[in-house]
Amino acid sequence: GHVADLRGVGRLEAQLTALKAEIDALPKLPSESHLVLRKILVNLRRLAGRLGELEQFFDAETIPERKSRLDHGLFVSHQPIDPKIFWSNLTLGSVVFRHSLRVAFACVFGYLLTRLINYGEHSYWVLLTIAFILKPAFSLTRERNVQRIIGTLGGGLFGVAVLYLVPGKEVQFGIMVLCMLGTYSFLRINYLAMVCFTTPFMLILFSFLGMPFLELAQERVFDTVLGCAIAFGTSVLLLPSWEADQLAGHLKGLLRANGSYLDLIISALEGRKVSQLSYKLARKELYVQTANFSASFQRMLNEPRNLQRSKKHLHPFIVLQHILFSNMATLATDLLRREPRVHAPVLVHSAQKALRTLQSSLSRLHAEKEEGSKEGAPAAEQAPAAEDSLMKEQLDYINQVCVDMDKALRNLGL
Template sequence: MAELIRHMAVELDHIGAAIQANRPYATRATLKTQLETLKTRIDAIGEEGSSGSNLVLKKILVNLRNLTQRVNDILNYFDSAKTGQTYGRELEFSRFVSHEEFDLKSIGDNLTFNSSVFRHAIRMTLACSVGFIASKLLFPGYHSYWILMTTTYMLKPGFSLTKERNYQRILGTLAGGVIGVLILWLIPDKTVQFVLMVVLMVISYSFQRTNYIITVTCLTPFILIMFSLLGVGYLGLIEERVIDTFIGCAIAFSAGYLLFPKWEADQLQVFMRDVLRANLNYLLKLAENISGVSYHQTDYKLVRKNVYVSSANLSAAFQRMLSEPKSTQRKSSEVHEFVVLNHILASNIASITSTAPGQPLAPATRKPLRQALLGLTRSLKKLDDEAQEPATDFLAVEPEAFPKQVLTPEDNLLREQLEFIQKVSSDIGKTTDAILTK
């Protein structure tokens, strides 16, 4: 028995190490065989009779069998991971991560003007060519490469981001130039200047991915102090840097505005379609939940994740559209209403997903739920002709199945919540029509 317990402890130790290292594990222990051997020996003790009762030993054997079964359950997870099957309540985390396969067709699709990546590549090429010519012929200097560098850094695939980066670059350069000149003018000590240069360098690179304006504000005085320590006159240097920054930003801004841009208003319908489809699936999962229809927990979490992601994408696209020129914006107030209504719909669906399933819904409760699903489907079909109506057969129950049923306070509350969801779905349909109207 002691040998079996020792083997079981070693097995658990190896399993724990495999889980921490995120690697597969194959058992080498023969716990089942050892259990059978132990059972034979315990039965033999009971048959002898002279050594006393073996009841306590049998209870210990039962506990060891339970522990062995749990160890086998853990090992089954490793086996299912190797075969690609799921086991028990295991979450399929790979389904939460998008996978993209690269092939020749994908490359071909990105070599046309329908691809935003291809358009940005051409735009970047032309803008950098103009920046290179300007730095060589029109504004030559010791550091004229700053024009080309600024153009490369400022030009982004989206016009709104290009506009924002240009604003941050110009403001940060001006503020940083003032800080650098004041440091060099008021603090003549080279040691102190060197210490401040190191501090500014650390701050600049620390905020490079989180706050670009702080990066630029600290980067400019850092460069000024560094060149000053090398013996370069800082007044002429700051003048050249400001001029080159303005020229580079002007080239990037003009390229983003003039060279075949793709405005967010032209892409909003794609994001609207994704949000409607995600909310429709989310509402369908709610209907299955409160109707007692069984479904996998991972499927529900995937649907909820799609709602969050699609809503965030739509909100971000709407904010980008607002930062674009007024002439390119379309139906801003209606799109804002569409975004808000979908947020309200998703939050109300989430608020009642914890309702305990199992009890059949009364017709008075099923009707608003079906109407909401049909309303969202109609709105989705206006944006996607290939959209299919969801299967709602589990909601189709004849009123005779509930003769003279009196709704409980919980049923009344649920009915009111579903009626509100139905109203929101109807408002989404009206807003969709207003957006699609020319």
């Protein structure tokens, strides 16, 4: 029954074409704009296209054509085993090398300190805390510090309460098993929950081995606080890595991904066929670069205020990036859904103008200006066809967003 309903997609396309003609026939007043109606029409066309895809999916005649699939291995990042990668990181400019030095120094310092203090029989807890807490980014280290201390104190109180208030060994053993399951269940999901389950699990386990649990809980808290203090101090004082210093690299990757995505749109406007594989790879790269830049900005906000850079200018830039991506994705989806054809030169020129703006922004972050692949000569301004008028408005809006991003980038001072 549902498949039969989808047979009306062709009639829906005809109705949408008639609706577009009615919108084009509306009088153009200076105080009114039909851009909202045109955007609604674009969304309706996208819905009609998806319904058409569903109709083809359930059509028995097209099932053999769906056997070909994209090479999903291209969407996964691969790290080759190359000695050059190791040697290239043996420099203080490498974030990985600096983090390795911090971890090594913190562990050696923690080991020597536990030998001098000689407190308790489980001083290795200090080293385990340092290894788990210390992260390449300061904000992640601080977050893990807070979670580790809260989880240890909360779990320690729960474990002591169980050992004091629950007399039966069988019930204590059942609680210990549940805590063990919670520890390994949340190991890679929620660090705070994992620590809350680990502490009572260890206390109950060691109490079964005949150790005094109250002294054990005190030692556990002391070792945790000591390890957190060493890790936090090392992340601040020894070769710290601040997110503000990494913003330029994330910006370069983001602008390159924007340019590659817009380059595909230009190819489609010029009548060249764009494969689904190249389009999805460019879209995936833009997703990744946008997420990396946004995550870096959020981590910077958790760092000391005196080290945060251009915070009031970065937030508008991120908002503009999301606006740009959504508009380019809408335009690209509409272009790839249609048969390839050469569009009006004014449309190509508008897209090339936006691309040149992105390349200009990227060149500002480089010592040398990068060479553009699609600049070309400016096209003669001429009115586009009626069916391309909405696309011209979208491209002009994309170009304006690129200009606004370039202005925001100038204010960043990177």
